[in-house]
Amino acid sequence: MRPLQWFAALFALVFLAGHALAAPTRFTVEVSGKGPDVILIPGLASSADVLRPTAKRLAANHRVHLIQVAGFAGAPVAGNGGEGPVVAPLAEEIAAYITASKLTAPAVIGHSMGAETGLMLAERHPALVGRLLAVDALPFFPLVMNPAATVETVAPQAALFRDRMAAATPGQWAAMQTAGMARYIKTEAARPGPIREAVASDKSVVARAAYELMTTDLRPDLARVTVPVTVLYAYDPVYGVGAEVIDALYAGAYAGTAKLTLKRIDGSFHFIMLDQPAAFDAAVDAFLK
Template sequence: MTVRPILARAAFACAVTALAAAAVFHPAWAAAPIAVPSAAAPRFTVTVTGQGPDVILIPGLASSAAVWDATVAQLQGRYRLHVIQVAGFAGAPVGGNAEGPVIQPSVEALDGYIRSAHLKAPAVIGHSMGGLMGLMLARQHPEDVGRLMVVDSLPFYPVVFSPAATVETVKPQAAALRDMAEKSTPEAWAAGETRTLARLVKSPEGLKAATAAAIASDPSVSGRALYDDLTTDLRGEIAAITTPTVMLYPWDAATGAPQEAYDALYTSAYAPMTAAKVKRIDGSLHFIMLDQPVAFAAEIESFLRPGS
């Protein structure tokens, strides 16, 4: 069996996750914002803790800032951590994401935050959509990023459906998924998320928390962010990114896909980006930080080590 049909199912699972209808907010996964990039209608809120070199942590599509809790506990005695909560995800107010595109304006807001907070080339770590945002930031505002870690993201995600995919061929399906979010009922999407997240997280506790965050996400914000994600193609741009980058991707035998196929998919996707080191984390699904916390913590230490 080839990797593309399997990854295509995973991609669809991520899409369904992103379109979860709003339900009861799960307080354990709420960021406690102490700084925002704009006093009116922010694109995201930021929680700042710790002292030391600056590190920005960006969660993924329909995810909570609390996905980084273990990383914060690991680093806050040695680093100053800026944990992003995208507006409209995980029960956070929709803020500036109430309408229109989500990802590109959030990247611009992140550039504004880095400048206004006078951060000097911070390390940036992003998961999934957050990884795509990190790539976009490094490409569009290279002075903003000292080093970058991308956790399971691709320069153009629809290649998991077809290597011949283009933005134009993907747009109709992406628009349909976006529009589906507006018509969904909370009950239907809550039930769907229970099934969907099981394909993305192995850890029982991680699965519970990630599912709650997805269900609590605003359906319109999630749908539009998904559309942005599926129609953003950086394949022709990543060669110009010179920021030192580590890209982590998962593999697990339970997917039924050959390890070699996963290796080929990710290494070929990042081959034009000579500044990138691509590493596989075994025994994990999409949420590497939840499924393999010890291995992930070791990669974080290596990534942040001076001179690495």
């Protein structure tokens, strides 16, 4: 083999090896459209389908990277199998994907667990993220139940919740997801799809991710987030408190974030994109301008 041919072959082998090492195991991704990069990350036990309408709309003038988390909505468990955390390793794999794909400061839009994943990215890899839209998520999720919660006070309850989910029978699992979606989606006609996706999710992956979310407090590191952050959060009178209480909860939770925009969407539960799709689309467009 001539020296030039040998060098070309060696370069190809090195490139392919690096590409293989960078291949994600904790998620799959669908890429569509052309333009500035946008990464969409769905939430706990959700399918990529919950953000697919957004992906299709944005693909007209963006290159959209639609994430499906392994083990959710019937997707193979793959790298999320076994034991231990799910969300932090997912964030690290997305960071590796951004680097391997040579994306330049992509916008990240995450719902719920996907938003916490985006926050981890922005805190731990600030040079890789251009801006973040966190949809109905807190940097410490237990605050929604107890504003005085700490990791230490929540950990025992979180462990019980994790173990209960992991041990649920198929019937119990389906009942848990059905009841949960009634609290998370106000529009009854929009619930069947997310319920099916949650029921089809791997119990161990969901249980471990839920435990991680309940015992991870990102507030101490929010000062490290230097990119613009928009937090879109839901409110409905059925919450039983005034809108000003929810406003104060989110403002306090995200205090210390350098470039913060808070926007409340009324008449919605947790899945804002399903309960108030027009308002959600408008907020996404404003975020991307």
